[in-house]
Amino acid sequence: MELSLSRRLRRTPFSPGVEAAGVKGYTVYNRMLLPTVFESVEADYRHLKTNVQIWDVAVERQVELRGPDAGRLLQILTPRDLRGMLPGQCYYIPVVDETGGMLNDPVALKLAEDRYWISIADSDLLLWVKALGHARQLEVSVEEPDVSPLAVQGPKADTLIARLFGDDAVALRFFRFGFFQWEGRELVVARSGYSRQGGFEIYVEGAELGMPLWDALMTAGADLGVRAGCPNLIERIEGGLLSYGNDMTRANTPFECGLGRFCNVETAIGCLGRDALMRVSMDGPIRQVRALDISGEPVGRCDREWPLWAGNTRVGQITSAAWSPDYQTNVAIGMVRLTHWDAGTELLVETQAGARTATVRGGFWI
Structure with missing residues (x-):
């Protein structure tokens, strides 16, 4: 191919x-x-x-915000409180829609008080940001430099x-x-x-x-x-670096992706998804990203979801996996339900190399 x-x-x-x-x-x-x-x-x-x-x-790619309302528009995009951000700083920011679903997980750079670059992951963001700026009648230019x-x-x-x-x-x-x-x-x-x-x-x-x-x-x-x-x-995978489109999508909130520390829902005034995320923050997520070991020989390429099972009940899926030479195991990232995400829990995963035991870890390898 x-x-x-x-x-x-x-x-x-x-x-x-x-x-x-x-x-x-x-x-x-x-x-x-x-x-x-x-x-x-x-x-x-x-x-x-x-x-x-x-x-x-x-x-x-970069989405550049430039103008008096550049900072205001950036805050609309993310539940992370940006009030303390200074020129010369980079912030990792979850970008969410009105439901709190992840649209991207970029790094934002503050070049000046009225100028930012948003260094985006693999999803369309430019037109979404332009539309929000226009709809809110903000004094800001949104372009891809x-x-x-x-x-x-x-x-x-x-x-x-x-x-x-x-x-x-x-x-x-x-x-x-x-x-x-x-x-x-x-x-x-x-x-x-x-x-x-x-x-x-x-x-x-x-x-x-x-x-x-x-x-x-x-x-x-x-x-x-x-x-x-x-x-x-x-x-x-060893370091727990998530890949947008693989390990998280618009169907997931930042809390499900283990990014709750970047969500200041009480103080991120103006964030589009703030109300939805406040509810999730109070109730807690019912599923969340976890690191897992998969037993046996190398499992091969994970180019689709691999279902995770506890008996006859599906409790999640593996979204990224690879054989680690340093740790001599198949390292994996998956989304696991609350009832089965405790460290040491053994589950069954359907891989392209057959069914294997997957054990939930207490953290990532690096």
Whole structure:
């Protein structure tokens, strides 16, 4: 099976570098190509945990809010209280609809008092935000800027970033960003990324700087074992990094996704889904994301829901799974009902490799 490419699937400013590095697989994410594997999922995983990788994550498209009401519009989108957010900070924000259902789980960057970027996961958000701004008659411009993130991830990321952007970039605290000069251009560099190995995301404005920056990072990191990489399935499951569209959808509230700590329903005045989430907050969720071990040999690709059973009763589903070389088990993320989500509970899961025992864990592996 192959992916049929067309102009509807947009390339990125870093696509030539990805292709030259020998990418072996893609997925479609926000109508763009996201690399999924270079050498192999397990080899990429091992390299990510020991070296440093450059990731083309231009698929993390930005929704820019600019104008006097930019902050007000952002608060309408999320139940997280944004009043304490300062320029230079990144906030992980659940974005919900009027029922409290998850529409996206982006990272918001506050560039100035009247300007924000929302770095989105894989779901349409631009038109939803534009419509809300128009319907509320807010003084705000909502557009997709020409901004493409490039991630530097892994335990040697600090060393590589220092070589291009200096020690001040390395001194950034987690979920903070700054403006740094490179080749006469000012770039946003944030200490963030979709891995538990540590690293940075560089927000590249305009396509012309894409490959020069990619090549400069590759050259500067040659002695560090740098190579092209991508978000790794095994590592993200171990670290409990949820994937919108896989582990959560609009059918789930933030509380079901284990994101209750990002919901300040009493103080997030103006959030569209606030009333619905207040009810969920008081009653508590009846199902929630859990980490699980699946017994036996590697179970293979989880490209559909795998039902979880307690006897003859369905009590949830596995949504992501992979064999972990470090933990020598099949690591998994699933949505499990309240009655069966306690650590140590044994359930039966229907996988494509047959029925297996799935044991609920008390937390994620990393």
